[in-house]
Amino acid sequence: MAEPAHRADEPVREVPFRGGGFAPRRLRHLAPPFFLLLLLLWEGASRAGLVSPLALPPPSSILTALSDLAASGDLRRHLEASLYRLVAGWILGTSAGLLLGLLIGISSLGRTLGIPLVAALFPIPKIAMLPLFILWFGIGEPSKLATIALGAFFPTVINAYAGIDNVPRSLVRMGQSFGLSHRAIVFEILLPGALPGILAGARISSSIALVLLVAAEMIGAQYGIGALVLQAGNLMRTDQLMAGVVVLSLLGLTISALIGLAERRLLAWR
């Protein structure tokens, strides 16, 4: 401690601290009790008669309705129908979207013709096409699948070609300079490089697919979570309605978790 010294006749003050803050921390253990508290308030408000149970049923009746639906096998029937439409429609739309997205990303002709087409059709609310699809394919499954596929198609196209555009051209030049074939440049450089974008697109397309699933099932379906919610509403069974909503929310969370898992496994290099 020999170094610090100052002239006795000079004023001295400490350097004031000005940093800190603007760095929100996550207080992990606080979230679950907060969630529980909200549920209890809701339950309490309902029991105390502050909210009509018909307008907003308490969590306990929603849970009861859910377990009744599960016990009767109705839940399973509805869920199976929805899952089939969601998965099949999404896979259909995503595969077609990937194909066009890669074409736009790789070929000049694909880009010239593809981008204006996508830009023109993307803003159409896809559910508006359902009546036309019903005329084309009938009221059954194909018209619903087509709507969901169309919804999943566009975000996939856009994210796939944007993903390819984002691969640094220097990596392509590198591939060429090492004598890689065209095929190898596509499969070893462009596609892996576009994968983060493609998975980001999968997040968007799956949530759009879920919205369209419910909408399509409300327009014309006997089974499906969307149909369950609509029928429950018509019968003023708000407990069943909310049970359907809970199932949809769980479905959304599951899809998001699955994509998160895919990201962690496929993009571990990031």
Added chain:
Amino acid sequence: MQLLFEEVGHAFDGLRVLEGISLSVAAGETLAILGPSGCGKSTLLAIAGGLLRPARGRVRLAGTPPAGCLNPLTYVFQDFALLPWRTVAGNVALALEATLDRRARRERVAEVLRRTGLSDFAAAYPRQLSGGMKQRVGIARALAVRPAVLLMDEPLSALDAQTRELLLEEFLTLWREARTTTLYVTHNLDEALRIADRICVLSRRPGRIRGLLEVPLPVAERTAPENAARIGELRAELWRMIAEEVRAADRELASAREPVDG
């Protein structure tokens, strides 16, 4: 192999970047290309590697490639150009996948990783590596194809000064073993004086050959204290050739720079 530039010229959208470059890089020689920013050094290298078609002139390759050569003209890039989703070994193996079977590939990858001191990092991903280690991977990948000519595009300029010094020493050791014909683009006078047999100085855009300087000292003796005065003279001579060009290039508008991606 010998690399011959014959009256090579190039322009981007009417902007002339290179003019009348006639140059021969002898077999086993290390030739440094030195010039101010935007003088077309990297363009020249891209033309040499067949990544850019020159507007005028041609580049030819004479002689026979070394045994086991898979890619005669091979680059080392300034930004490393590693695939971030491949491990170190995977990046080095990339250029071998079309030609070597799995076993031969593994042997060759292991061999170059050992030579470049990367054996312990074979399973690491690029993001886990320092800049210096990334460029070692770039070198290993280039050596793995047993190139006839190495094209090095400012391989050290993305690194800090100390790492640069370290890698320079390692290059020189590897060179002495392989004696690969090398074209080394740089804007760093000292780097050129350390590594090159000859230094070709380019003028500002459009790049023309401003002069060729031989470095008449064996590479191993250039850092010896008794040669400091001689190296100092050569450096002064180089700077005399290039200072005016650098000053003029520095005063040009940045918007007129050559496109980075040819």
